[in-house]
Amino acid sequence: MSGTVEIARDGGVLTLTMNRPEKKNALTDAMYGAMADAMEEGESDPAVRVAVIRSEGDLFCAGNDIGDFLASSGRVGEANVFRFIRLLGQFTKPLLAGVQGRAVGIGTTMLLHCDYVVLAQDAKLTTPFVGLGLVPEAASSLLLPGAIGHQRAFAMLAMGDAMEADAALAAGLANQVVANADLQGATTEAAKRIAALPPGAVQATKALMRDPGMVAAKMEAEIEIFAHRLQSDEAREAFTAFMEKRAPDFSKY
Ligand code: COA
Numbered sequence: 001m002s003g004t005v006e007i008a009r010d011g012g013v014l015t016l017t018m019n020r021p022e023k024k025n026a027l028t029d030a031m032y033g034a035m036a037d038a039m040e041e042g043e044s045d046p047a048v049r050v051a052v053i054r055s056e057g058d059l060f061c062a063g064n065d066i067g068d069f070l071a072s073s074g075r076v077g078e079a080n081v082f083r084f085i086r087l088l089g090q091f092t093k094p095l096l097a098g099v100q101g102r103a104v105g106i107g108t109t110m111l112l113h114c115d116y117v118v119l120a121q122d123a124k125l126t127t128p129f130v131g132l133g134l135v136p137e138a139a140s141s142l143l144l145p146g147a148i149g150h151q152r153a154f155a156m157l158a159m160g161d162a163m164e165a166d167a168a169l170a171a172g173l174a175n176q177v178v179a180n181a182d183l184q185g186a187t188t189e190a191a192k193r194i195a196a197l198p199p200g201a202v203q204a205t206k207a208l209m210r211d212p213g214m215v216a217a218k219m220e221a222e223i224e225i226f227a228h229r230l231q232s233d234e235a236r237e238a239f240t241a242f243m244e245k246r247a248p249d250f251s252k253y
Contacts, residue, residue: 009048012048014041021055033080043092095113096114109127129157139219142215
């Protein structure tokens with residue numbers, strides 16, 4: 001299956017670039033694996049001070065590859081997607097993201113684990129889990145209500161409502177909104193600024209601000225239900241409808 005993740009190092013900045021623009025950067029198991037490997041290496045290499053997630057193309061990330069969802073077995077908890085998700089919650093160094101266009105599903109929920117988020121003017125965050133017969137993942141059922149309040153989080157997580165860049169900034173989900181042409185520059189500038197800080201103090205501050213135990217517990221609870229939902233008739237109908245480019249029909253459930 002096509003799709004790569006490019007890994008680059010510039011001084012203390014490790015950059016992970018999702019590069020599957022022809023499929024809107026939908027993430028395959030191999031791509032999650034590459035991202036998880038890079039994060040593990042970044043975690044253990046003291047020369048890495050910060051990590052940045054970005055992507056090529058007009059759209060940040062269309063979420064999990066829906067064909068992979070359809071093909072998935074019940075052993076989903078062992079897939080690279082969950083290795084990547086667990087690492088998001090455990091990564092001790094600052095994590096940044098630069099987001100253009102749509103960020104769907106995990107494209108949005110990964111941002112909740114970032115310490116600094118730059119959005120391009122056209123960024124649009126959506127978490128259409130329920131419309132796919134699924135439930136939220138990556139501890140978003142904990143982190144999103146915590147960040148923006150239960151009601152607005154419900155509209156996103158259950159009703160699939162989108163949040164545009166300026167609203168996301170106002171809601172506290174991002175640090176900056178910039179013109180699309182300035183996205184990479186603004187993200188790199190923030191990454192270099194953080195990378196120049198004393199790393200021990202930065203990491204200790206991040207550790208004080210986050211509760212990995214609580215995040216991990218919520219992730220595991222979500223994964224159990226998510227894995228069950230993936231095999232549900234509702235989800236099968238939603239995935240098949242997407243692949244067949246038609247509207248799903250949930251009337252029989
Ligand atoms: N999984 C698999 N393939 C995907 C995909 C996904 N999550 N998202 C997009 N693609 C594919 C499309 O099937 C299409 O493939 P094709 O060219 O072979 O027909 C290609 O990427 C381009 O997508 P398209 O829908 O034509 O682009 P768009 O700009 O009109 O819309 C999105 C972009 C992201 C709004 C739309 O593709 C979409 O809704 N994707 C699904 C998002 C989703 O539900 N993800 C799961 C979240 S849990």
